[in-house]
Amino acid sequence: MKLTGGQIVCESLIREGVDVLFGLPGGAILPLYQTLPEYPQLRHILVRHEQGAAHAADGYARVTGRPGVAWATSGPGATNLITGIATAQMDSVPMVIITGQVSRAAIGSDAFQETDTTGITLPITKHNYLVMHASEIAQAIKEAFHIASTGRPGPVLVDIPKDVFEEEAEFEYPETVDLPGYKPTVEGHSAQIKRAAKLIDQSKRPVILAGHGVIFSGAFDELKELAEKAQIPVITTLLGISSFPDNHVLCVGMPGMHGMAYASLAIEEADLLIALGMRFDDRITGRASAFALGARKIHVDIDPSEIGKNVKVDVPIVGDIKRVLLKLNKYVEPATHLDWVQHIEQLKKDHPSMNIRDTDKLLPQFIIRELSNATKGSAIVVTGVGQHQMWAAQHYMFTEPRSFVTSGGSGAMGYEVPGAMGAQVGRPDKVVWSIAGDGGFQMTMAELATLVENKIPVKFAIMNNGFLGMVRQWQEFFYDRSYVATNYTANPDFVKLADAFGMLGIRVTDKTQVRSAIEKAMEYDGPALIDFVVEQEENVYPMIPAGQTIHELIEEPAPEKVRR
Amino acid sequence: MTTTIRAPKHTITALVQDKPGVLNRVSSMFRRRGFNIVSLAVGHSEIPGLSRMTFVVEGDDAIVEQVTKHLHKLIDVIKVADISQDNVVSRELALIRVNSNAHTRSEIMQIVDIFRANIVDVAPESVVIEVTGDEEKVDSLTNLLRSFGVAEVMRTGTIAMSRGTGAGGPAPSNSSKVRLEGGV
Numbered sequence: 001m002k003l004t005g006g007q008i009v010c011e012s013l014i015r016e017g018v019d020v021l022f023g024l025p026g027g028a029i030l031p032l033y034q035t036l037p038e039y040p041q042l043r044h045i046l047v048r049h050e051q052g053a054a055h056a057a058d059g060y061a062r063v064t065g066r067p068g069v070a071w072a073t074s075g076p077g078a079t080n081l082i083t084g085i086a087t088a089q090m091d092s093v094p095m096v097i098i099t100g101q102v103s104r105a106a107i108g109s110d111a112f113q114e115t116d117t118t119g120i121t122l123p124i125t126k127h128n129y130l131v132m133h134a135s136e137i138a139q140a141i142k143e144a145f146h147i148a149s150t151g152r153p154g155p156v157l158v159d160i161p162k163d164v165f166e167e168e169a170e171f172e173y174p175e176t177v178d179l180p181g182y183k184p185t186v187e188g189h190s191a192q193i194k195r196a197a198k199l200i201d202q203s204k205r206p207v208i209l210a211g212h213g214v215i216f217s218g219a220f221d222e223l224k225e226l227a228e229k230a231q232i233p234v235i236t237t238l239l240g241i242s243s244f245p246d247n248h249v250l251c252v253g254m255p256g257m258h259g260m261a262y263a264s265l266a267i268e269e270a271d272l273l274i275a276l277g278m279r280f281d282d283r284i285t286g287r288a289s290a291f292a293l294g295a296r297k298i299h300v301d302i303d304p305s306e307i308g309k310n311v312k313v314d315v316p317i318v319g320d321i322k323r324v325l326l327k328l329n330k331y332v333e334p335a336t337h338l339d340w341v342q343h344i345e346q347l348k349k350d351h352p353s354m355n356i357r358d359t360d361k362l363l364p365q366f367i368i369r370e371l372s373n374a375t376k377g378s379a380i381v382v383t384g385v386g387q388h389q390m391w392a393a394q395h396y397m398f399t400e401p402r403s404f405v406t407s408g409g410s411g412a413m414g415y416e417v418p419g420a421m422g423a424q425v426g427r428p429d430k431v432v433w434s435i436a437g438d439g440g441f442q443m444t445m446a447e448l449a450t451l452v453e454n455k456i457p458v459k460f461a462i463m464n465n466g467f468l469g470m471v472r473q474w475q476e477f478f479y480d481r482s483y484v485a486t487n488y489t490a491n492p493d494f495v496k497l498a499d500a501f502g503m504l505g506i507r508v509t510d511k512t513q514v515r516s517a518i519e520k521a522m523e524y525d526g527p528a529l530i531d532f533v534v535e536q537e538e539n540v541y542p543m544i545p546a547g548q549t550i551h552e553l554i555e556e557p558a559p560e561k562v563r564r
Numbered sequence: 565m566t567t568t569i570r571a572p573k574h575t576i577t578a579l580v581q582d583k584p585g586v587l588n589r590v591s592s593m594f595r596r597r598g599f600n601i602v603s604l605a606v607g608h609s610e611i612p613g614l615s616r617m618t619f620v621v622e623g624d625d626a627i628v629e630q631v632t633k634h635l636h637k638l639i640d641v642i643k644v645a646d647i648s649q650d651n652v653v654s655r656e657l658a659l660i661r662v663n664s665n666a667h668t669r670s671e672i673m674q675i676v677d678i679f680r681a682n683i684v685d686v687a688p689e690s691v692v693i694e695v696t697g698d699e700e701k702v703d704s705l706t707n708l709l710r711s712f713g714v715a716e717v718m719r720t721g722t723i724a725m726s727r728g729t730g731a732g733g734p735a736p737s738n739s740s741k742v743r744l745e746g747g748v
């Protein structure tokens with residue numbers, strides 16, 4: 001069967017089970033767009049900015065576990081995707097991105113809207129392709145989905161020149177891939193797994209550090225089994241949140257820079273760390289040379305290059321978390337670790353990081369706690385980056401897997417609007433709340449139009465502090481309260497803005513209005529926004545300043561102590 | 565002259581797809597991660613469609629382990645071997661243009677003889693010397709020639725191969741420290 005390159009792209013996407021994609025057209029990708037009406041099974045969501053398409057594909061992937069798809073035209077279309085691609089790469093999110101390119105004959109001539117897309121995206125993709133013949137499209141797309149969704153997931157980009165979309169070729173979708181340089185190790189090494197089991201059996205003070213890998217591997221039950229069988233407290237990294245229920249007795253929460261003090265202390269006092277699908281990021285370790293010196297370390301990760309990268313480990317295991325845990329759980333002996341578990345309970349009492357100070361003022365922490373209660377911890381929560389993100393991580397009690405969606409490694413402000421859009425498209429059955437910063441929200445709020453247009457009922461809780469709050473906090477702590485370029489003195493009226501976009505808008509200025517506003521937003525059939533006008537100079541605690549250790553932990557609001 | 569060296573720097577070989585952009589992927593990875601390449605040589609391998617690269621890199625064991633793992637993570641890289649600890653034959657080719665005149669020519673020729681190098685071009689005021697050997701041999705010849713005035717040096721970078729059954733090639737061996745297949 002002879003098809004055009006554009007038709008081959010669509011046929012291939014359908015073969016890969018794609019049902020929705022996010023994009024925006026332009027000259028180089030137009031031949032592909034013009035084939036779309038032939039494929040009604042492909043739902044195309046027209047965004048307002050390509051960054052929105054990339055973040056939406058990312059949000060979709062994080063809640064479904066399946067690769068998200070975004071596409072854009074050449075030149076500025078492709079460069080607008082960059083933040084979204086880099087975000088997916090940093091957090092290992094499976095994505096397939098298709099970009100139009102100038103026609104083959106024009107490549108290299110600085111033609112109109114030409115940009116070296118494969119060159120630019122080389123360091124921020126897992127792999128990329130420039131496809132020079134229509135006959136090679138199907139193979140490239142097959143490989144792209146395979147690479148994006150196996151091993152350590154990540155974004156894969158396929159760049160296709162305009163005339164290749166128009167060229168005809170015989171279409172047959174390949175059944176297999178031939179990638180001799182790509183054979184991820186899935187099964188962990190048995191001897192290493194046995195060594196790990198022995199270390200666990202011998203340990204007196206073990207903790208599990210669960211990361212994003214647990215979520216992508218879908219190892220929720222296996223993690224719970226390990227924790228319960230040997231009574232091991234579980235600490236979740238920022239991206240590991242929702243891999244283990246926050247209301248489980250063994251859950252100790254998030255460690256690190258803005259983590260729970262007791263979680264960081266538990267790591268400091270542990271004699272064994274069982275690190276699962278996490279990468280000892282500097283936000284967790286602080287100064288890596290002083291991190292968890294008293295603990296032996298088991299590190300399970302599907303990416304061998306993560307092992308030994310930041311922290312020396314005693315038992316490295318390369319493999320898929322679920323497969324490794326299935327074996328490990330068999331070898332590990334049941335244990336109680338009663339003293340240790342009780343000790344951590346005591347740490348929680350002595351270092352109550354979750355307390356919200358008692359005040360009549362409207363605090364973001366309080367709002368998030370209310371949101372958690374109102375949704376019974378079962379909503380999907382998407383955030384931007386900053387103080388509100390940390391408070392969401394701390395105060396929402398996540399009970400379901402894949403329900404916390406946030407830009408961790410990249411820390412990309414603006415993720416909160418399109419990320420939430422993608423999450424809602426991926427899980428139409430769920431309530432999706434975007435906990436947004438007033439700063440980040442304004443970076444991508446053009447996508448509100450996309451939400452309204454496509455009836456995507458995301459609910460927004462804007463933590464409107466009139467500041468680039470997290471940066472302001474650093475200025476308060478480390479630069480003597482010198483607020484350079486962090487105060488937004490003329491934010492738009494977000495309620496009027498909601499109205500202009502055709503969605504529900506509610507303003508909340510008082511503590512007593514919080515719960516009813518949340519309920520009203522959820523009852524509303526469509527996207528809604530609450531402008532929470534919150535305390536402007538509230539700080540996130542605890543805090544371990546960058547590059548420091550648990551000993552420099554700032555637990556409580558006592559700014560005069562921390563000012564340098 | 566065959567010399568066996570225990571490389572003080574690390575020698576890594578990689579079997580890679582012979583596709584456009586592969587060198588770019590590899591060098592971009594080295595640049596991005598701040599790994600230091602001393603030399604890099606690329607050429608066709610014995611397998612059609614695959615090239616072999618030899619890297620000499622500087623760094624402690626932990627860094628070199630990261631280099632091999634990150635190389636291996638590239639989809640187009642099929643096989644990576646750190647052959648530093650192996651018994652290897654390593655060679656480099658260099659062309660050296662040295663200033664010379666009637667008075668110095670015979671002295672230069674003597675040095676060239678000792679190093680089993682060749683003079684491949686003679687001009688009134690210079691000669692071009694071709695030398696093959698490991699990195700140290702090329703270094704010491706270049707140094708000896710400096711007093712005459714070295715006008716130009718062109719070096720290929722080291723290529724290296726394990727002795728015996730082989731290591732960097734498709735036949736697996738157990739002798740080298742890091743040998744990865746597959747990828748992430």
Ligand SMILES: Cc1ncc(C[n+]2csc(CCOP(=O)(O)OP(=O)(O)O)c2C)c(N)n1
Nearest residue numbers: 386387388411413437438439440468469470
């Ligand atoms: C795209 C981008 N630019 C800059 C930053 C640096 N930055 C980190 S947090 C932050 C403040 C975010 O402000 P806002 O969205 O209002 O959230 P808040 O901290 O006030 O809750 C900034 C500017 C970033 N993370 N991302």
Ligand SMILES: [Mg+2]
Nearest residue numbers: 438439467469
């Ligand atoms: Mg703010």
